[in-house]
Each structure stands twice: as C-alpha cells, then as structure tokens.
Amino acid sequence: AQTVTQSQPEMSVQEAETVTLSCTYDTSESNYYLFWYKQPPSRQMILVIRQEAYKQQNATENRFSVNFQKAAKSFSLKISDSQLGDTAMYFCAFSGGGADGLTFGKGTHLIIQP
Amino acid sequence: DTAVSQTPKYLVTQMGNDKSIKCEQNLGHDTMYWYKQDSKKFLKIMFSYNNKELIINETVPNRFSPKSPDKAHLNLHINSLELGDSAVYFCASSQVARVPGYEQYFGPGTRLTVT
Numbered sequence: 001a002q003t004v005t006q007s008q009p010e011m012s013v014q015e016a017e018t019v020t021l022s023c024t025y026d027t028s029e030s031n032y033y034l035f036w037y038k039q040p041p042s043r044q045m046i047l048v049i050r051q052e053a054y055k056q057q058n059a060t061e062n063r064f065s066v067n068f069q070k071a072a073k074s075f076s077l078k079i080s081d082s083q084l085g086d087t088a089m090y091f092c093a094f095s096g097g098g099a100d101g102l103t104f105g106k107g108t109h110l111i112i113q114p
Numbered sequence: 115d116t117a118v119s120q121t122p123k124y125l126v127t128q129m130g131n132d133k134s135i136k137c138e139q140n141l142g143h144d145t146m147y148w149y150k151q152d153s154k155k156f157l158k159i160m161f162s163y164n165n166k167e168l169i170i171n172e173t174v175p176n177r178f179s180p181k182s183p184d185k186a187h188l189n190l191h192i193n194s195l196e197l198g199d200s201a202v203y204f205c206a207s208s209q210v211a212r213v214p215g216y217e218q219y220f221g222p223g224t225r226l227t228v229t
C-alpha cells in the first residue's frame with residue numbers, strides 16, 4: 001500500500017511571496033500519478049495540478065508548479081506570487097492509475113496574509 | 115451545469131437512524147467514489163465503483179453500502195448511524211478505463227452530523 005506524507009500542518013506567508021508545500025510518498029509501483037488538490041473554506045475540492053510519474057518534466061499551471069523528484073519520492077508544490085484567494089487546505093494525493101481511489105496526505109493549511 | 119452533485123449538503127440525524135446520500139455525475143465518467151473527511155480534515159477512500167467492480171476499503175464498517183442504479187449515480191446508504199460517523203462525505207468521479215490516472219472531480223460534500 002502507498003502512503004503520502006505532508007510534514008507541514010500549517011504555513012503562513014505574505015501576499016505576493018512564493019511558498020513551497022512539501023509532499024513525500026512511498027510506493028512500490030513504477031507508474032503512478034500525483035495530484036495537488038486545494039480545499040478552500042467552501043470545502044469544495046479543486047484540482048490544482050497533476051503529474052504523471054513517467055514524465056520527467058515538472059508540471060506547471062500558471063502560478064503553480066511542482067518539483068517532482070521520482071528517485072527521492074518527493075512531490076512539492078510551489079505557488080508563485082501568492083494571492084489571498086490561495087488561502088486553503090492543500091492536499092497531496094497519489095493514484096496508481098486504477099479504480100482504487102486516491103491516497104491523500106493529511107494536508108497543509110496555507111494562510112496568505114495581506 | 116454542476117459536474118458532480120450531492121444531496122443533501124447537510125444532514126443532521128440521531129444515532130441509530132438509517133440515512134442515504136445521493137450522488138450524480140454528468141461527466142460520462144466510468145468510475146465513482148466515496149470519501150470520508152474526518153474532523154481533522156483527513157480524507158480517506160471508502161469505496162470505488164465502475165459498474166463492474168466494487169472496491170471496498172477494508173476499514174469501512176459494513177453499515178455503509180454503496181448502491182449504483184446506473185453509471186451516473188452512486189448513492190451511499192448508512193445503517194444504524196453512530197456518533198463516529200459524523201464527518202463530511204465526498205462523492206467523486208473519474209474516467210479510469212481510457213485515461214488511467216485521470217483526475218477525480220469531487221462533489222460539494224455532505225456534512226453529516228449524528229447526535
């Protein structure tokens with residue numbers, strides 16, 4: 001079974017700063033998929049970014065990018081030019097690609113200060 | 115149009131009751147899921163279902179049962195509710211068969227409170 005670890009329960013940065021959220025995982029699978037989901041106070045789960053393990057290139061989506069280190073089993077999320085609307089819980093998640101659902105980390109509560 | 119919808123969004127009930135939460139997706143996805151988010155915000159898969167196969171997380175009590183009347187719906191039935199069942203329940207869907215690792219789309223969640 002796979003595990004996902006997020007070691008930062010809470011982080012706080014000033015608006016416009018860059019922040020990096022860490023995530024490590026453990027799996028014996030060779031092909032898998034990694035995700036970052038955002039959960040604002042509205043509680044809706046929103047996909048931020050997706051990475052396929054067989055792709056070496058790090059995924060980027062506007063101000064969001066990942067640093068995927070397959071050998072180290074590390075998948076960190078970088079948010080550039082942070083905005084007040086980025087305040088939310090951020091969850092790292094693992095999928096083996098089958099229909100057995102996502103394995104989530106415990107989340108990081110990110111607070112963007114004005 | 116809402117991609118994944120759940121009803122109700124809030125549910126307050128007493129211990130021992132039986133309740134259901136409905137979920138519908140209009141994305142044409144082949145797989146649907148139920149997750150439980152506890153009071154510490156931890157999300158855990160409960161079930162996944164793709165109209166041929168039901169995968170059950172072994173830690174889920176058998177008081178919980180998913181029922182799928184068709185490909186677009188996966189309802190969650192809970193019997194003999196207990197205080198520890200209080201949580202937010204999320205339905206999700208994805209297209210697994212043709213696009214392995216495709217992201218899951220989540221419903222808005224149902225906050226269940228058992229008193």
